[in-house]
Structures are given as structure tokens and as C-alpha cells.
Amino acid sequence: MTQAQTQTGPTWQFRSGKQQLLRWAGWFWLVALTVFCWELMNRDTIWAFVADAPDQAADIGDRMFPPAWGYVNELWGPLWDTLNIATLGTIIGVVIAIPVAFLAASNTTPSRRFVRPVALLIIVTSRSINSLIWALLLVAIIGPGLLSGIVAIGLRSIGFVAKLLYEAIEEIDVRQVEAVRATGASGAQIIDYAVVPQILPAFWGISVFRWDINIRESTILGLVGAGGLGLQLQASLSTLAWNQVTMIFVVILITVVASEWVSARVRQAVL
Amino acid sequence: MSNTMPTTWKRPPVVLKNPFWRRVFYLGVLVYLVLALQTVDVNWTRVYEGLERGWRFIEGFLLPDFTTRWTDIRAGLIESLTMTVTSTVAGVLVSVPIGIGAARNLAPAPVYLFCRSIITLSRSFQEVIIAILLVAMFGFGPFAGFLTLAFASIGFLSKLLAEDIEACDHNQIEAIRATGASWWQVVNYAVQPQVMPRLVGLSLYRMDINFRESAVIGIVGAGGIGATLNTAIDRYEYDSAGAILIIIIAIVLVVEYSSSHIRRWVQ
Amino acid sequence: MLELKQLSKTYHTGDRALTDISFTVPAGQVVGLIGPSGAGKSTLIRCINRLVEPSGGSISLANTELTSLRGRALRKARRRIGMIFQEYALVERLTVMENVLSGRLGYVPVWRSFLRRFNGDDIALAFSLLEKVGLGEHHNKRADALSGGQRQRVGIARALEQNPELLLVDEPTASLDPKTSRQIMRLIQTVCRERNLPAIINIHDVMLAQQFSDRIIGLRAGEVVFDGKPEGLTDDVLTRIYGQEDWAQVRQDQSGTDTEKRSPAIDVAEGV
Ligand SMILES: Nc1ncnc2c1ncn2[C@@H]1O[C@H](COP(=O)(O)OP(=O)(O)OP(=O)(O)O)[C@@H](O)[C@H]1O
Numbered sequence: 022m023t024q025a026q027t028q029t030g031p032t033w034q035f036r037s038g039k040q041q042l043l044r045w046a047g048w049f050w051l052v053a054l055t056v057f058c059w060e061l062m063n064r065d066t067i068w069a070f071v072a073d074a075p076d077q078a079a080d081i082g083d084r085m086f087p088p089a090w091g092y093v094n095e096l097w098g099p100l101w102d103t104l105n106i107a108t109l110g111t112i113i114g115v116v117i118a119i120p121v122a123f124l125a126a127s128n129t130t131p132s133r134r135f136v137r138p139v140a141l142l143i144i145v146t147s148r149s150i151n152s153l154i155w156a157l158l159l160v161a162i163i164g165p166g167l168l169s170g171i172v173a174i175g176l177r178s179i180g181f182v183a184k185l186l187y188e189a190i191e192e193i194d195v196r197q198v199e200a201v202r203a204t205g206a207s208g209a210q211i212i213d214y215a216v217v218p219q220i221l222p223a224f225w226g227i228s229v230f231r232w233d234i235n236i237r238e239s240t241i242l243g244l245v246g247a248g249g250l251g252l253q254l255q256a257s258l259s260t261l262a263w264n265q266v267t268m269i270f271v272v273i274l275i276t277v278v279a280s281e282w283v284s285a286r287v288r289q290a291v292l
Numbered sequence: 293m294s295n296t297m298p299t300t301w302k303r304p305p306v307v308l309k310n311p312f313w314r315r316v317f318y319l320g321v322l323v324y325l326v327l328a329l330q331t332v333d334v335n336w337t338r339v340y341e342g343l344e345r346g347w348r349f350i351e352g353f354l355l356p357d358f359t360t361r362w363t364d365i366r367a368g369l370i371e372s373l374t375m376t377v378t379s380t381v382a383g384v385l386v387s388v389p390i391g392i393g394a395a396r397n398l399a400p401a402p403v404y405l406f407c408r409s410i411i412t413l414s415r416s417f418q419e420v421i422i423a424i425l426l427v428a429m430f431g432f433g434p435f436a437g438f439l440t441l442a443f444a445s446i447g448f449l450s451k452l453l454a455e456d457i458e459a460c461d462h463n464q465i466e467a468i469r470a471t472g473a474s475w476w477q478v479v480n481y482a483v484q485p486q487v488m489p490r491l492v493g494l495s496l497y498r499m500d501i502n503f504r505e506s507a508v509i510g511i512v513g514a515g516g517i518g519a520t521l522n523t524a525i526d527r528y529e530y531d532s533a534g535a536i537l538i539i540i541i542a543i544v545l546v547v548e549y550s551s552s553h554i555r556r557w558v559q
Numbered sequence: 560m561l562e563l564k565q566l567s568k569t570y571h572t573g574d575r576a577l578t579d580i581s582f583t584v585p586a587g588q589v590v591g592l593i594g595p596s597g598a599g600k601s602t603l604i605r606c607i608n609r610l611v612e613p614s615g616g617s618i619s620l621a622n623t624e625l626t627s628l629r630g631r632a633l634r635k636a637r638r639r640i641g642m643i644f645q646e647y648a649l650v651e652r653l654t655v656m657e658n659v660l661s662g663r664l665g666y667v668p669v670w671r672s673f674l675r676r677f678n679g680d681d682i683a684l685a686f687s688l689l690e691k692v693g694l695g696e697h698h699n700k701r702a703d704a705l706s707g708g709q710r711q712r713v714g715i716a717r718a719l720e721q722n723p724e725l726l727l728v729d730e731p732t733a734s735l736d737p738k739t740s741r742q743i744m745r746l747i748q749t750v751c752r753e754r755n756l757p758a759i760i761n762i763h764d765v766m767l768a769q770q771f772s773d774r775i776i777g778l779r780a781g782e783v784v785f786d787g788k789p790e791g792l793t794d795d796v797l798t799r800i801y802g803q804e805d806w807a808q809v810r811q812d813q814s815g816t817d818t819e820k821r822s823p824a825i826d827v828a829e830g831v
Pocket residue numbers: 570571572574575576594595596597598599600601602603
């Protein structure tokens with residue numbers, strides 16, 4: 022907001038002319054980009070299929086209801102697998118993420134030049150690649166099964182946990198660190214007495230948060246053969262058994278809501 | 293003096309103060325771990341055979357092959373990027389009214405409940421599951437992917453936006469209201485300036501997520517680079533797969549880097 | 560005995576914080592370090608235990624040259640020097656006892672400190688120190704559950720737990736009310752007398768400095784501009800240190816608020 026002084030006296034303008042212009046240019050650019058992307062994206066879209074969608078939806082909806090309630094008995098095993106994939110995967114991810122976070126935080130890394138970039142690269146690699154892609158790769162490499170799912174979840178969790186954790190480490194109160202250093206403590210002792218107590222609540226919060234996300238993600242890993250509810254989903258989809266699919270959705274929904282509740286409670290308790 | 297003082301001290305437990313329940317808790321964790329690990333039956337010969345493939349994948353990652361499948365990669369990338377942009381824009385446009393409707397301090401109860409249920413619905417399901425349904429309805433291709441990502445963005449953005457609006461400085465809202473402003477004016481003068489920078493930040497963050505998700509939903513037929521990646525892995529073309537992964541990582545880096553710039557510029 | 564010779568410090572930003580500081584502190588002497596903001600008081604104190612790297616000169620503590628030490632030797636030297644901080648600098652999420660015991664970190668191996676298995680003597684010492692500073696009951700409380708005055712007492716106990724040969728004190732009272740400040744200063748003075756412990760106390764409040772120290776060193780723009788008995792702090796000297804000010808008026812204002820001066824000397828354990 023600027024005050025433009027003119028001959029007739031001060032007039033108030035919301036923004037100066039140049040800023041205003043820049044804004045309009047920005048908006049115009051955004052709209053143009055969106056339209057361009059839209060056109061490019063829909064080059065091959067067959068609009069007849071899209072127009073047909075309400076019918077398709079009605080048809081699928083018809084087949085989905087009523088849900089195959091009895092099918093739930095076949096879902097307990099896969100559900101247990103899903104929970105295990107999420108939990109064991111989270112544990113693996115967190116255990117690896119802790120050292121990575123300390124190597125990545127600029128105030129605890131042994132070398133900002135060499136070690137820190139490697140740690141950051143690990144973090145961005147793990148974060149960029151979705152757990153389903155990790156699972157796809159692992160199923161191809163070590164074969165289908167729970168192990169692939171667990172490792173996939175673990176690999177994806179490293180980046181997430183390490184990123185949030187190293188940000189927490191970088192934000193610690195340095196005076197507490199200095200005070201402990203002044204007693205003659207060694208590096209390991211400084212981490213134990215000054216750093217860890219400060220990041221512990223964040224650590225538990227992040228881990229439980231990631232566990233909650235992992236529950237959600239592990240429900241679908243079976244689509245590529247990595248075990249859990251997704252396997253069942255894949256089977257039901259391929260036989261077009263939509264009423265079983267509904268039942269699986271119901272189980273997933275309940276699991277996700279429950280895990281979100283647990284994670285919210287735990288985070289409340291530690292923070 | 294110090295001889296009269298106790299020579300032992302134990303840190304008092306923080307969470308489970310009762311020793312009995314603490315033991316029960318530890319035992320429970322142990323039992324769970326044993327049971328959970330038992331469900332993981334590993335076929336070690338298969339894993340051993342896999343090591344060689346794993347090594348080939350690492351090689352492919354280090355020596356990626358961009359050229360052989362370049363036309364496929366290019367098509368997949370264009371789909372992913374266009375999907376990302378359009379779905380983020382659409383997601384933001386829809387989530388602003390829903391976010392306002394889901395803010396307790398601005399919306400009447402029925403609107404609040406309606407908007408909250410949309411948010412819950414959108415957040416409960418994985419993008420991939422939504423994609424499966426939408427592909428079944430709208431056919432294969434990026435249009436279904438666009439709808440998926442837009443729908444998922446709505447849940448994410450509206451929820452965070454609503455939380456922001458609820459956390460708005462109440463005094464400013466009161467002050468504007470006290471001037472006799474209408475509901476629209478309150479939103480425009482008191483709420484918008486407070487949440488606008490955050491909304492820009494969140495949109496950029498969501499764009500980053502949308503790009504990463506666009507690489508996944510292709511696996512179930514919703515267009516994008518995921519389909520190309522899936523094919524490459526199925527054909528054991530690890531050098532092409534490595535190239536695709538490297539491109540994904542590079543784009544995520546660029547998006548993250550530029551969005552942190554834009555965010556700083558907006559604030 | 561602490562001996563500083565031609566100590567100087569230039570920060571990498573180019574700020575010349577200390578220029579050729581030389582003085583000796585004999586055993587048992589409490590030195591009040593005064594000077595305007597930015598004079599280099601904190602820098603001087605932190606150079607001694609090497610939280611800040613000096614850029615020139617020498618510091619020796621009982622004939623150990625401190626400026627050249629590295630790694631293990633530096634840690635061994637640090638454990639001989641206790642430090643008390645302005646904002647207490649306690650590890651807030653640890654218990655009071657752990658904070659006090661952290662004074663032993665320079666002496667115990669990592670596994671012991673990790674398992675919180677300190678020697679019986681260390682623990683007994685910690686208990687008796689907490690008793691001494693009037694916090695006997697509070698050892699299992701978390702540090703962030705204490706008041707400002709109580710936290711500073713824990714800070715003092717932590718420094719004493721090191722069994723130090725020298726006490727460095729950086730503005731111990733800046734975050735405390737006048738009455739508590741006085742109690743804290745008295746406590747520091749008492750422990751120094753009891754142990755014949757030399758101390759350097761960096762303090763803003765000239766009245767407190769005069770009352771509780773044996774010697775005053777005045778710092779201005781990184782140089783020593785006064786070094787002598789507290790009685791020697793005349794208006795002239797204060798002007799030399801701080802610049803022009805109506806010192807008589809300042810003194811009057813100060814003593815006006817000091818009604819507590821004549822109260823019984825031992826209020827150490829009265830708990831704040
Ligand atoms: N970490 C640092 N980096 C660069 N310059 C610094 C740093 N710390 C202090 N300085 C500079 O050194 C000079 C002395 O600072 P110092 O903190 O020692 O002053 P002080 O006497 O303790 O002041 P105060 O009474 O306000 O605490 C100041 O000019 C300050 O700007």
C-alpha cells in the first residue's frame with residue numbers, strides 16, 4: 022500500500038500502478054498456463070466416455086450395494102497383514118531416519134560439505150518416490166509378499182521422518198546445548214543431554230503421524246503384490262465383484278479413522 | 293554432609309507411572325512384535341535370486357537410459373505435469389468455498405457439517421483407490437487422473453484452510469464486524485488478508501504432492517508417468533526405470549525449491 | 560588462579576569485541592565485570608571456557624594453557640570451569656536432578672551418563688547441593704516447572720556439581736526481580752567464600768556488582784577501562800565506563816527500591 026502524491030493533493034491507492042500491473046500479469050500467466058495444460062492433457066480424452074460417466078457410475082453404484090457383508094470374514098487376515106506392514110515398516114523407517122536426520126541437520130552434521138548433501142539426497146530420494154512405486158520395484162526384485170511391503174513403507178518413511186526430524190533438530194535452543202557443552206561433555210553426551218530431550222516430543226509426534234499415514238498407504242500396496250488388503254482388492258476388482266470392493270472400502274475406512282484417532286491422541290499426549 | 297545423602301537416584305517414569313502397567317505394556321509390545329514378525333514369511337531363495345536383480349536396478353539407477361523409451365517417457369511426463377497444474381488449480385478453486393464453509397467461526401451449522409463431511413470423505417481414501425473408481429467411470433487416461441488429484445486436493449486444502457480461518461485473529465474479525473460490515477465484507481477484509489499467504493503456501497505444497505501422486509495413479513490406469521514406469525519395471529528395463537525415477541526426483545526438487553522461493557516472495 | 564594475557568577476539572563478521580585484555584584472578588576472588596551493552600563482557604567470559612574461540616592472546620588456569628587445547632583435553636579443562644547463564648540454560652525437559660548431574664558429564668563415560676547411572680558420590684553431592692540452594696524437595700520436577708529464581712538455583716547447583724576451580728557467571732540476574740537477584744548474588748558469593756572459589760561475574764547492575772564482589776573490572780568497547788576495588792567506582796569512573804549519566808540520581812533511584820537490604824542475611828533456602 023503506498024501513498025501517491027499528486028498535484029491535487031494526496032490520494033490513496035490500494036497498490037501502486039506497477040505492483041498492480043505485475044499482479045495482473047501474474048494472474049493472466051496462471052490462467053493461460055492452466056488453459057494450455059488443460060488442452061494438452063485432454064488431447065486424447067474421449068469425451069464420449071466422459072459423457073457416459075454418470076451411467077457408468079450408476080451401474081457401478083448398483084453393483085456395489087448392498088455390500089457383501091459376509092466377505093468381511095475373509096478380510097481379517099489381510100487386515101492384520103496391513104497393520105503389520107504399516108507398523109514394522111514405520112519402525113524400520115524411523116530407525117534409519119534417526120541417524121540420517123542427525124547427519125542432515127546443519128548443527129549436528131559432522132561435515133556440511135560432504136556428509137550433509139548425501140543425507141539430504143537420501144531424504145529427497147525417499148520422499149520423491151511413493152511407497153507404491155517402492156513396492157512395485159521391490160516386488161520385481163525380491164518377489165511378492167509382506168517383506169516387499171514392509172521394506173517399501175520403510176524406505177518411503179525414511180525421508181518423511183528424517184526431514185521433519187532434522188528441521189526440529191535445527192530449531193533447538195542453542196543455549197541449552199552450550200550449557201551442557203560448558204560442563205565438558207563429549208559430543209555423544211551433548212546429543213544425549215541437550216539435543217534429544219528437546220526433540221523427543223517432536224520425534225514421537227512425527228513417528229506416530231507417519232504410522233497413521235502408513236496405515237493408509239499399506240492398504241493399497243497389495244495392488245502390486247506387496248500383501249495386505251490391497252491383494253484382496255485386486256482380486257475383487259479383477260472379478261468385478263463390486264460388492265466385495267465396497268466391503269473392503271468399509272474396512273479400510275474404519276481402519277483409517279481408527280488409526281487417525283489413535284495418532285491424534287498420542288500426539289496430544291506427547292506435545 | 294554428603295554421607296547423609298542418598299547415593300542412588302532413578303529418573304521417575306514419564307508416561308506409565310505404575311510399574312505393573314509398565315511391565316504389561318512392554319510385554320504387550322514384545323508379544324506384538326513376535327506375532328507380527330511371524331506373519332512375514334520370507335522366501336530366502338527368492339530374495340537371494342532377487343539380489344542380482346536389485347544390483348541391476350542400482351546399476352540402472354546409476355547409469356540411467358533416457359533415450360530408448362524417450363517418447364513414452366516424454367508422453368508420460370507431459371500427462372503428469374499437465375495433470376498436476378490443472379488439478380491443483382481446480383482443487384484450490386473448489387476448496388476455498390469448502391474451506392470457508394468448514395470454518396466454525398464463519399459458517400452456519402448445516403453448511404459446516406456438509407463441508408466437513410466432504411473433507412472427511414476426500415481424506416479417508418488413498419488417491420489410488422479414488423483413481424480406481426474414477427477410471428472405472430471415466431475410462432483410462434489423464435482425465436480420470438485429473439479428477440482424482442483434484443478431489444484429493446480438495447480434502448487436503450479445505451481442511452488446512454478451515455483450520456487457518458478458525459485460528460484467525462478474532463479481534464480483527466470483530467473490528468471489521470463492528471464497522472457494520474456484511475458477511476462478505478468480513479471475509480474479504482478480515483479473513484482474506486490473514487490466510488492468503490498461507491493459502492498460497494499450501495497450494496504450492498499441494499502441487500508438489502500432486503506431482504508425486506501423478507507418478508503413482510498411472511499404475512491403475514489414470515495416466516501420467518506412473519504407467520510408463522510400471523511398464524518399464526514389468527519389462528525389467530531397470531535403466532529406463534532408473535531414468536524415470538531420476539526425472540521424478542529432479543522435478544520434485546525443482547518444484548520444492550521454486551515453491552520455497554515463491555512462498556518467501558509472497559510473505 | 561586465572562591469568563589472561565593480551566586476550567583479543569574479532570568475530571568473523573569483523574566486530575572487534577576484545578582488545579588486549581590482561582588481568583589475573585587469584586583464588587577466592589569474586590570479580591564483577593561491568594560495562595555497557597556490547598562492551599564484550601559475554602565474549603570475554605565465553606573465551607575463557609572456549610565457547611567462543613579467542614583470536615589472540617593466552618588464558619591459563621592453574622598453569623594449564625587453555626587457548627591451545629583441543630578435543631579431550633579441552634573437555635577436561637571445561638569440566639574444571641563452572642558456568643552460570645543469564646536465562647539459566649537448563650535443559651527444560653529433563654528433571655532437576657538430571658540437570659544437576661549433567662555437571663558430571665565431563666567425568667563419566669558415555670554409557671554411564673546414557674543410562675543415568677552416576678556414581679553414588681556424584682548423586683550424594685547433587686542431593687546436598689540441591690539442599691544447599693534450597694531445592695531439596697524438587698529433584699524430580701521437570702526444569703520447566705520451576706520459577707525463574709528456582710531455575711537459576713539449579714543452574715548454580717549444576718555448576719558446583721562440576722567441583723569447579725573457577726566460576727564464570729554471565730548476567731545471572733538479568734531475568735530476575737530485584738529481590739530474587741539479590742538472593743542469587745548472595746548465594747553465589749557465599750559458595751565462593753566457602754570454597755575459596757574465584758569467580759567472574761558479568762553483571763549489568765552496578766549496585767549489585769559493588770555490593771557482592773571483591774574487585775570490579777570495567778569494560779568499554781572491548782578494552783579494560785577500570786580495574787580496582789568496588790569503592791573506587793566513583794561517578795567519574797562510571798562515566799568513563801558507561802558515558803555521561805547523572806549517577807547520583809541513579810544511585811538514589813536504586814536504593815529507594817531496596818527496602819530489603821537490611822533483612823536477615825540467610826534467605827538462601829527460603830525458596831522462591
Ligand atoms: N556471534 C557473534 N558474531 C559476531 N559478532 C558478535 C557475536 N557475538 C557478539 N558479537 C559482537 O561482539 C561485541 C561484544 O558482544 P558481547 O555479547 O560480548 O557484549 P556484552 O558486553 O555481553 O553485551 P550485553 O551486555 O548486551 O550482553 C558486540 O559488538 C557484538 O555485536
